[in-house]
Amino acid sequence: MRQDGIFVHQFELGPWDNFIYFLGDKRTRSVAVVDxxxxxxxxxxxxxRLDVTISAILCTHSHFDHVDKVEALLKHVDVPVHMLRPEIEFADFKCENLIASSPGDTVRVGEQLEITMMHTPGHTPGSCSYRLRDSIVTGDTLFVNGCGRCDFVxxxxxxxFETLEALMSKLPKDTVMYPGHHYGPTxxxxxxxxxxxxxxxxxTTVAEFVAHRMDGKTPNTVLPIPDPWEPDAG
Known part of the structure; x- marks a missing residue:
């Protein structure tokens, strides 16, 4: 998607249908890479391929299928890595150039793009959604016709439930939502x-939502790792 002066580039990667994002400034061709x-x-x-320069790394949360190539990228680009402080503390997440961000903090990309960090917990304690002018990258908080699991540790x-209620009440109805996985029809x-x-x-009630979201799930499940799974050396 392209907005005035900025763009959102979405591409799919990995066996779990993850979406990676470049949030960019058209004029400078500078981008932040999400997850x-x-x-x-x-x-x-x-x-x-797109002729863009990575100037920042943004992490919606700490699950390995969203951050496991942060260190590999840092071998090629010396850029700041942003994650909300509650998520860093929850996961004891560490990497070079890590910035412990707070809700409401902004990241400037190029000349025209400003990204605002929104604390959207539920999937993990420090999950973050990234707000642009007319769109939002929601990670594993909200999917197209779905939402993130709440049974993981x-x-x-x-x-x-509170997070989704707040998002739906605050965001303009024409806001475009970009999820962390391609799990929906679009x-x-x-x-x-x-x-x-x-x-x-x-x-309409938290009890109804919890019953639906947790149906068949066991709380405090450890996130599985695909088998076989071999991280790349790049």
Whole structure:
């Protein structure tokens, strides 16, 4: 998607249908990469193909399928890495150039793009969504016609209900939502479309939401790792 002076480039990577994002400034061709995971050479090749320069790394949360190539990228680009402080503390996350950010902090990319960090807990304690002018990257908080699991360690379905209620009340209805995985019928959707189609946004009470989200799930599950899984050396 392209907005006036800025752009959002979405591409899929990895066995779990992850979306990687370049949030960019058209004039300078500078981008922030969101949730670098699975295969660093593919991310670097995509940047070269688009003729863009990575100037920042943004992490929606600490699960390995969203951050496992942060260190690999830092071998090629010396840029700041942003994650909300509650997530860093929850996961004891460490890497070079790490900035412990707070809700409401902004990241400037190029001349025209300003990205605002929104604390959207529920999937993990420090999950972050990244707000642009007319769009939002939600990581594993909100998917197209779905929402993030709350049974993993650190998940909280009651908090997720509050987060989704707050997002839907604050965001303009024409805001374009970009999720962390390609789990829905389309790669993105507007808030208005999600209010109409997303079953997790239909519940009027926290009890109804928790029963739906946790149906068949065991709390405090450890996030599985694909087998076989070999991180790249790049």
């Amino acid at each position: 670098p995971a699975w295969h660093a050479p593919s991310i670097l090749a995509e940047a070269e 650190g998940g909280d379905p009651e908090l997720m 790669p993105s959707a507007t808030v208005d479309e999600q209010l109409r189609d997303n079953p997790y946004l239909k519940h």
